[in-house]
Amino acid sequence: QGKGLTGWVFGCIAAMWPWPTCCCRADFKEEIVTFEGLPLGGHIDGHAADRLAHAKWSGASRNFYPGQLTQVFSSSDGWLDDGRVERVLENEWWDNIDGAKYPAGSVLVTYNNCTREKWILPSELAMCLRPLPPEKQTYNAWEADAKDPEDIRRQDIVTRFRQRATQGFPCTYLRNTGEAVGAFYVLDENLEYLSICSKGTEGTPEISCKLATIQDIYSLVEDGMRCFPFKVLETISQMKPGIDELLLMVVYQEDASSGAACNSFCLLAETVEERNEFLEALRVLCIS
Numbered sequence: 001q002g003k004g005l006t007g008w009v010f011g012c013i014a015a016m017w018p019w020p021t022c023c024c025r026a027d028f029k030e031e032i033v034t035f036e037g038l039p040l041g042g043h044i045d046g047h048a049a050d051r052l053a054h055a056k057w058s059g060a061s062r063n064f065y066p067g068q069l070t071q072v073f074s075s076s077d078g079w080l081d082d083g084r085v086e087r088v089l090e091n092e093w094w095d096n097i098d099g100a101k102y103p104a105g106s107v108l109v110t111y112n113n114c115t116r117e118k119w120i121l122p123s124e125l126a127m128c129l130r131p132l133p134p135e136k137q138t139y140n141a142w143e144a145d146a147k148d149p150e151d152i153r154r155q156d157i158v159t160r161f162r163q164r165a166t167q168g169f170p171c172t173y174l175r176n177t178g179e180a181v182g183a184f185y186v187l188d189e190n191l192e193y194l195s196i197c198s199k200g201t202e203g204t205p206e207i208s209c210k211l212a213t214i215q216d217i218y219s220l221v222e223d224g225m226r227c228f229p230f231k232v233l234e235t236i237s238q239m240k241p242g243i244d245e246l247l248l249m250v251v252y253q254e255d256a257s258s259g260a261a262c263n264s265f266c267l268l269a270e271t272v273e274e275r276n277e278f279l280e281a282l283r284v285l286c287i288s
Contacts, residue, residue, distance in 0.1 A: 064088055064107050064125075066152045069132040072111040072118075081136055083111040083129070086159045108159060115190050117162075154284060161281035162187065165194075172268035173198065173206060174247075178231035180239075185267065185278075191285065194250070196265060207265045209252040214286045215262060217279055220247040232266045243268060246275050250282075 064070070064085045072083035087108040092101065105122035107129060120128050165187040173183035173196050182199040183206070194214070195205035218227045225233055228249055236244050246269045253262045269275035 063131065064129065066155045070109060071130050071132055072109050073128040074111070077112075080111050081132060082113060083109045083132070084114070085109055086117065087156060154280065157277055158281045158284050161277055162191065168197070169274070170199075170270055171196075174232045174235060174266040174268065175206075176229065176231065178235040180235055180268075183267070194282070196267065209250070209254070209263070211282075211286050213252040213254055214250060214282065215253050216251045217282055217286075218249040218251070219275060219279060220244050221275075228266065229264075236268070245272060246270070248275060248278060 066085055066087060068085040070083035070085060071079050071081055073079055085107055089102055089104050089106045091104050093106075100119075102119050103122060105125075107120045107125065108117060109120060109129065110117040165185060166189060168184035168186045171183055171185050173181050175181065184197050184199065186195045186197055186205070187193070188195070191211065193208055193210055195208040197205045220228060228247065232247070232249075236247060247266065248269060249264050249266045251262050251264045254260055269278055
C-alpha cells in the first residue's frame with residue numbers, strides 16, 4: 001500500500017507539472033528542420049545534407065519565380081528591399097564562368113539597384129530571401145508579366161548575358177579600316193558601359209559607349225548589307241563562308257540633345273546563338 005500511495009502521489013505531480021509534450025517537441029524539431037534543412041544539435045554528413053536540402057527545396061523555391069520583387073539579406077547591409085528574382089533552377093547547374101555547381105532549387109537574385117547579384121542555395125532561402133511585402137511594392141512591368149513564358153525566357157537570356165559579359169566575352173572586332181582583331185566585349189559591373197577591348201592589350205578600350213546612348217543594333221542577317229560600312233563587308237567577304245551571319249553593328253549617339261552625329265562599331269560574334277543573345281539582351285538592357 002505504501003508503494004501504491006507513493007506511486008499515486010508521484011503520478012499526480014507528473015500530471016500537473018508542465019513537462020513539454022512529444023507533440024510540441026516534434027513541432028519544434030520540424031520547424032528547425034524546415035528552417036535550416038538540417039536536424040537540430042546533431043551531426044550530419046555532406047551527402048545526407050544534400051539529400052535533405054534536395055528533398056526540401058521544391059516547397060521553398062516554389063515561393064519564388066523570375067521577376068518577383070523580394071527582400072534580400074546582405075551580411076553588410078541587413079535586409080534590402082530592392083531584390084528581384086532572376087532565375088530559379090529546376091535542375092542542377094554548372095556555372096562555366098566560376099566553375100561553381102548550384103543544386104536544383106537555387107535562386108539567382110539581383111539587388112542594390114541591380115548592381116549586385118548572388119545565388120542563394122535551397123538551404124539558405126529561409127534566412128536570406130523573402131517576398132517583398134505588399135505595402136512596399138510599386139507597379140513593376142517585369143513583375144506584372146513575370147509568369148509569361150516569353151518574359152521568363154528573355155530574363156534568362158539577359159541574366160546569362162550579364163554574367164558572361166561582365167567577365168569579358170570573346171568576339172572579333174572590325175575596325176573602321178576593315179582590320180579584324182581578336183577582342184572581348186565587356187559590360188562594367190554597374191551595367192552602364194559596353195566596351196570593346198583587344199586581346200593581349202590592357203588599359204584604354206578601343207571602343208566604349210554608354211548603354212543609354214545606344215540607338216540601334218543591326219545584324220547582317222536581319223537588316224542586310226546596306227547598313228554596314230563597305231570596308232567591313234570587304235573584310236568579311238575574304239573570311240570563311242558563313243561568317244557574315246555573325247556580323248553585328250552597334251550605333252550610338254553620345255550627346256543626343258546637341259544633335260551630335262551617331263557613331264558605330266562592328267563585331268563578329270563567335271556563334272549564331274551568341275549573336276542572338278547579344279541582340280536580344282542588349283535591346284532589353286537599352287530599353288530598360
